[in-house]
Amino acid sequence: MVHHMRLVDFNLIHGDLSKLDYYIDTLGYILREWATPPVLINSEGVVVGNHDVYNALWALGTRLIPVTMDPSELSERVSLSELDFYHEVSSHNPRIYDNVVELVGRDMPTPMVKLKSLSNKNVRVWAKLEWYHPFSLSIKDRVAWYMLKTTLERNMLKSQLIYEATSTNTGLGLVGLANFYGLKTRIYLPSTAQKCVDYVFKAMGADVVRSQADITTKLLKQVLMDAERDNATVLNQFENDLNFIVHLKYTAKEIDYQLSARGVKPRVIVGGIGTSGHLSAIAFYFKNKYRDVEAYGVQPKKGSTIPGIRRIETGMKWIHMVKIDEIIDVSLEEAFQAIIHVARSDGILVGLSSGAVLYATKHLIDNNEIEGDVVVIIPDHGIKYIELLEYLVEKCVETPEEYTERIETRNNK
Numbered sequence: 399m400v401h402h403m404r405l406v407d408f409n410l411i412h413g414d415l416s417k418l419d420y421y422i423d424t425l426g427y428i429l430r431e432w433a434t435p436p437v438l439i440n441s442e443g444v445v446v447g448n449h450d451v452y453n454a455l456w457a458l459g460t461r462l463i464p465v466t467m468d469p470s471e472l473s474e475r476v477s478l479s480e481l482d483f484y485h486e487v488s489s490h491n492p493r494i495y496d497n498v499v500e501l502v503g504r505d506m507p508t509p510m511v512k513l514k515s516l517s518n519k520n521v522r523v524w525a526k527l528e529w530y531h532p533f534s535l536s537i538k539d540r541v542a543w544y545m546l547k548t549t550l551e552r553n554m555l556k557s558q559l560i561y562e563a564t565s566t567n568t569g570l571g572l573v574g575l576a577n578f579y580g581l582k583t584r585i586y587l588p589s590t591a592q593k594c595v596d597y598v599f600k601a602m603g604a605d606v607v608r609s610q611a612d613i614t615t616k617l618l619k620q621v622l623m624d625a626e627r628d629n630a631t632v633l634n635q636f637e638n639d640l641n642f643i644v645h646l647k648y649t650a651k652e653i654d655y656q657l658s659a660r661g662v663k664p665r666v667i668v669g670g671i672g673t674s675g676h677l678s679a680i681a682f683y684f685k686n687k688y689r690d691v692e693a694y695g696v697q698p699k700k701g702s703t704i705p706g707i708r709r710i711e712t713g714m715k716w717i718h719m720v721k722i723d724e725i726i727d728v729s730l731e732e733a734f735q736a737i738i739h740v741a742r743s744d745g746i747l748v749g750l751s752s753g754a755v756l757y758a759t760k761h762l763i764d765n766n767e768i769e770g771d772v773v774v775i776i777p778d779h780g781i782k783y784i785e786l787l788e789y790l791v792e793k794c795v796e797t798p799e800e801y802t803e804r805i806e807t808r809n810n811k
């Protein structure tokens with residue numbers, strides 16, 4: 399029998415998948431070392447030792463995995479670069495696909511662009527544009543896709559019914575994908591979700607339950623009870639570790655791949671927090687890989703509602719697994735200000751949570767609190783908030799009479 403460590407296709411090795419808490423320390427270790435020990439397997443290719451390493455490499459999405467049948471080789475190390483680490487996010491891609499699911503699962507990476515509106519001689523702001531996804535036109539397609547794909551692969555659907563609480567975007571992702579797979583969806587929306595979005599869901603064929611509760615987590619109990627009653631599956635983006643893992647395996651890795659292609663090392667990450675999936679995973683990845691990276695989370699100011707993000711005290715899972723340097727409060731008005739500032743200089747109209755992220759970033763830059771290469775995560779596009787944009791325009795637009803009056807008043811002062 400050959401006992402030497404070798405690199406094999408990950409799919410040829412079989413192991414149990416554990417909860418994230420079980421292997422998160424190993425995950426951090428492997429990222430920091432940029433190297434991994436092998437896993438111990440038996441002659442059938444089943445993992446019998448170093449299960450945490452198996453799980454960590456699964457979460458990181460390497461194409462190859464180092465294996466050995468000799469316990470004395472477990473102290474050896476293999477670099478992640480040798481394991482074809484970036485295989486899924488590298489982009490020599492003619493972008494033609496066999497079905498819509500591949501638009502999320504294979505059309506990677508989403509673009510990154512330097513914003514001239516926020517960059518200056520000391521700071522370069524790189525925006526990761528996450529509206530480049532097909533169903534929700536938001537970052538949440540990734541979560542819906544990965545939760546559903548894994549559930550289907552593991553045969554864990556209870557029936558043809560899927561129920562989920564969502565502030566909109568995860569729901570749109572789920573409904574699109576579920577329609578493709580011939581599944582039925584029921585979407586539970588908080589009172590704060592946009593008024594017209596109910597019609598979008600209905601047009602897509604989903605049932606919509608609109609609640610009086612103002613945030614998604616308050617709906618969860620009802621969703622779980624209804625699902626139990628109707629034998630429906632709840633993928634549960636609030637608790638499902640795949641929400642963290644998909645951003646580690648793809649979003650964070652893409653950013654790393656993209657910046658590396660430019661020879662750029664990030665110094666700062668800024669992102670909004672809802673379930674906390676994306677910011678936690680991206681912060682975890684970069685803080686472990688590069689050590690001196692700072693991470694800032696953005697939440698709505700007390701009393702302000704910004705769709706998609708909420709305050710940390712409303713309860714979120716993954717943010718507590720990573721060190722966030724500061725949580726910054728931003729009001730809806732301030733988010734609008736940043737949206738307008740960037741729209742009128744860079745020409746892109748970002749969504750409201752993105753506006754909050756950009757306001758916080760501008761604040762940090764204006765106060766000289768950050769410098770170097772800054773990554774900002776833009777979860778979606780501003781056109782989706784047209785109901786609220788109208789409110790903004792109403793506030794800003796004035797009639798010729800109002801304009802004349804304002805100028806005259808000023809001149810008479």
Ligand SMILES: Cc1ncc(COP(=O)(O)O)c(C=O)c1O
Binds near residue numbers: 536568670749
């Ligand atoms: C527009 C928007 N921004 C930000 C977020 C927050 O992302 P996460 O749930 O990964 O914290 C969401 C989540 O639904 C969102 O829809």
